[in-house]
Amino acid sequence: xxxAEHDVLVIGAGGAGLRAAIEASAAGVSVGLVTKSLLGKxxxxxxxxxxxxxxxxxxxxxxxxxxxxxxxRGGQYVNxxxxxxxxxxxxxxxVRELEAWGAVFDRTNDQKILQxxxxxxxxxRLAHVGDRTGLEMIRTLQDHGIHLGIDVxxxxxxxxxxxxxxxxxxxxxxxxxxxxxxxxxxxxVVLATGGIGRAYRVTSNSWEYTxxxxxxxxxxxAELIDMEYVQFHPTGMVWPPSVxxxxxxxxxxxEGGVLRNSEGQRFMFDDIPDLYKGSTAGDPEEGWRxxxxxxxxxxxxxxxxxxxxxRCIVREIKEGRGSPHGGVFLxxxxxxxxxxxxxxxxxxKLPSMYHQFKELAGIDITSEAxxxxxxxxxxxxxVKVDGETQMSRVPGLFAAGECAGGLHGANRLGxxxxxxxxxxxxxxxxxxxxxxxxxxxxxxxxxxxxxxxAATRDALAPLERQDGGGDGVGSYAxxxxxxxxxxxxxxxxxxxxELESGLEDVLALKERSRNVSVAGNxxxxxxxxxxxxxxxxxxxxxxxxxxxxxxxxxxxxxxxEDHTAKDERWGxxxxxxxxxxxxxxxxxxxxxTPPREELQQIIEENR
Amino acid sequence: MASRTFRIWRGEQDGDGQFAEYTTDITxxxxxxxxxxxxxxxxxxxxxxxxxxxxxxxxxxxxxVNGNPRxxxxxxxxxxxxxxxxxxxxxRTFPLLKDLVTDVSWNFEVKKRIRxxxxxxxxxxxxxxxxxxxxxxxxxxxxxxxxxFLCQDVCHVLRxxxxxxxxxxxRFFVHAAALEMHPLDTExxxxxxxxxxxxxxxxxxxxxxxxxxxxxxxxxxxxxPLKERVVDRFYDPVRNLFRIIGGR
Numbered sequence: 001x002x003x004a005e006h007d008v009l010v011i012g013a014g015g016a017g018l019r020a021a022i023e024a025s026a027a028g029v030s031v032g033l034v035t036k037s038l039l040g041k042x043x044x045x046x047x048x049x050x051x052x053x054x055x056x057x058x059x060x061x062x063x064x065x066x067x068x069x070x071x072x073r074g075g076q077y078v079n080x081x082x083x084x085x086x087x088x089x090x091x092x093x094x095v096r097e098l099e100a101w102g103a104v105f106d107r108t109n110d111q112k113i114l115q116x117x118x119x120x121x122x123x124x125r126l127a128h129v130g131d132r133t134g135l136e137m138i139r140t141l142q143d144h145g146i147h148l149g150i151d152v153x154x155x156x157x158x159x160x161x162x163x164x165x166x167x168x169x170x171x172x173x174x175x176x177x178x179x180x181x182x183x184x185x186x187x188x189v190v191l192a193t194g195g196i197g198r199a200y201r202v203t204s205n206s207w208e209y210t211x212x213x214x215x216x217x218x219x220x221x222a223e224l225i226d227m228e229y230v231q232f233h234p235t236g237m238v239w240p241p242s243v244x245x246x247x248x249x250x251x252x253x254x255e256g257g258v259l260r261n262s263e264g265q266r267f268m269f270d271d272i273p274d275l276y277k278g279s280t281a282g283d284p285e286e287g288w289r290x291x292x293x294x295x296x297x298x299x300x301x302x303x304x305x306x307x308x309x310x311r312c313i314v315r316e317i318k319e320g321r322g323s324p325h326g327g328v329f330l331x332x333x334x335x336x337x338x339x340x341x342x343x344x345x346x347x348x349k350l351p352s353m354y355h356q357f358k359e360l361a362g363i364d365i366t367s368e369a370x371x372x373x374x375x376x377x378x379x380x381x382x383v384k385v386d387g388e389t390q391m392s393r394v395p396g397l398f399a400a401g402e403c404a405g406g407l408h409g410a411n412r413l414g415x416x417x418x419x420x421x422x423x424x425x426x427x428x429x430x431x432x433x434x435x436x437x438x439x440x441x442x443x444x445x446x447x448x449x450x451x452x453x454a455a456t457r458d459a460l461a462p463l464e465r466q467d468g469g470g471d472g473v474g475s476y477a478x479x480x481x482x483x484x485x486x487x488x489x490x491x492x493x494x495x496x497x498e499l500e501s502g503l504e505d506v507l508a509l510k511e512r513s514r515n516v517s518v519a520g521n522x523x524x525x526x527x528x529x530x531x532x533x534x535x536x537x538x539x540x541x542x543x544x545x546x547x548x549x550x551x552x553x554x555x556x557x558x559x560x561e562d563h564t565a566k567d568e569r570w571g572x573x574x575x576x577x578x579x580x581x582x583x584x585x586x587x588x589x590x591x592x593t594p595p596r597e598e599l600q601q602i603i604e605e606n607r
Numbered sequence: 608m609a610s611r612t613f614r615i616w617r618g619e620q621d622g623d624g625q626f627a628e629y630t631t632d633i634t635x636x637x638x639x640x641x642x643x644x645x646x647x648x649x650x651x652x653x654x655x656x657x658x659x660x661x662x663x664x665x666x667x668x669x670x671x672v673n674g675n676p677r678x679x680x681x682x683x684x685x686x687x688x689x690x691x692x693x694x695x696x697x698x699r700t701f702p703l704l705k706d707l708v709t710d711v712s713w714n715f716e717v718k719k720r721i722r723x724x725x726x727x728x729x730x731x732x733x734x735x736x737x738x739x740x741x742x743x744x745x746x747x748x749x750x751x752x753x754x755x756f757l758c759q760d761v762c763h764v765l766r767x768x769x770x771x772x773x774x775x776x777x778r779f780f781v782h783a784a785a786l787e788m789h790p791l792d793t794e795x796x797x798x799x800x801x802x803x804x805x806x807x808x809x810x811x812x813x814x815x816x817x818x819x820x821x822x823x824x825x826x827x828x829x830x831x832p833l834k835e836r837v838v839d840r841f842y843d844p845v846r847n848l849f850r851i852i853g854g855r
Contacts, residue, residue, distance in 0.1 A: 038667065241637075
């Protein structure tokens, strides 16, 4: 068995993982960075809109307090207030740091970093580069990180954490190239594995997002919170079928794009939630002025929070006012009525959207409306961590970014993800390095060897079953069934009966998956890789279904057609998922941590 | 629904590879990567292919489709001739790992050899800089690069002449140009570009520019200006005269 030794092992090389690795490395410890893909390809690369940070470059009234209050309101006040505060306070420095490392953001007229409007943010707050901000961010972190002596393990997948003496001591994984196994010994591990999108049929996520960090943490004894909150981005492509789910940035709406139904009506004006009545435009004209920087104007209803916009779109489709391919229309071309040079303007502001629709759908967004519909985009739920250090309840195990829970509450605001990665990636790296320094790991123990043996057996099982013949099922088939059932029963509009039936289906699939068998050998075998991802996908699916069935109210991204209102008691409750002593999943209700007085006051002032 | 035939390269690192034929149904709007995934799920579970975003943003699924270097996720089936089988091969400039997947690790090593960004002192007291949009436009063009390495794949200095040890390839000239033309950067990379990185080997055939899925004008906007800077520095007759007189 090959062994790699690091002080800090970071699993995942998107924004959070890279930022954590950079910080840990700067603290002087040795760092290993494991990534399922090549460096620079993680999902961060697809982020379009921008990084939310109260730089106040475009509107001087913005500050961390307003950003904090916006984040809490967007999350329906069940966020971890410590994380929401640190995030709002530290995001501006994290953005400026990227510029010091070579990032080239779009500029204001007075030569500062330009910021754009986004849903749920009171002021223009998103630092951006056209609509390819994620690429700029990941490339900047990558190009900075490669000069720091970080050991990068590209195309390696971790399947198990190794826990010994009540702490994490390393991880076990395989490489895609040859299917070799390796033990990564480490004194601290940072999980930065992103989301769970592959549990659903219509998703903006790539093959990598199989809930690895969630499952690794759960199996190692950590807890997961908020798993019922799964974000549907309101605007994914719906046609052609093969691109269904691919993201259409909120930036389209930030630049003046409007949503219309088949009757040509701007249906977002029909239903404005009470929390946002005072801050939403009274008519289309005011909304347009807002997108063009008029500080007196209020934002158009298209820029309400993602959960709400997604549900309004579903309503239009369900009630028969959808577009030909089962979406609604998103129109940016209309701005030609307002701007002389609208075609060039759209291409400059939204270059990759222009490109994406032109090449994949044959649609020119400067002259035609797009068809869009909701797509699974993000999971608010994740590993329960300490708000300051990002450490889970397993000593030495940290989590940052999408696989950590708490910051976003019941619904994440657009732009708060990239800033989350930077702020908490840095914090996780810093504290992991500190933990590793104070708690070096000892030699390998018998328990460690047993765990490695078990992990090896589990990893080889799907390949060995092919020789056994019999009733083996394919890994692609199971994954595909799971995606369909999660989409249908644990999706955007939920009910007790469907959730319970969905949970039964997940558990039945889990049984069948024990028999999964794959053809071929260990060299770069996607069928095998898919089989090894399955337990993680099934585990997070079970957690989402169980938590969603328990929460009998509607809040943020969790919408129940049988409990459509918010419930005060549930508003004080967080659902915590963990592995019980009997090996079964258990869920406990825990009180939401209330914000300290100063923060509560900020929330009240911004209501 | 039309059925189409694919010839896909199958082979492992040290073995002999060959084309294998597959047939699958094509529906409206499908791209080549969809077809590969469908074949994988239907009849070739262990067919190796690298991909991530499926939206032309990550640059993972580079391959040669009907002989053309392309991102499979951005190549629509409807744009390929219907009466011929679709041929899919791995990038030929890099060593094969398996099937459509190549070992592109050389690119990641090369990048480390290019000196990193070194900004001038901040312009403002709060540690920030001021830059005009006009001054960052050209750098932003280069920073659109998604590192698909298709430009490296077609560059004959790498593909045919195998100058991997003396020449970094178009991708990294674009990277170097983005750094050299960054308004804040103070590092000097010209000598290395001339010597170790071999900018002189490029003879401007523009093959790289033609295949760039991000439409970066690699040759005209990145490589030629770098060549000019090298020439100005090292081959300028007036400067050479000063150098001789000055004894340097």
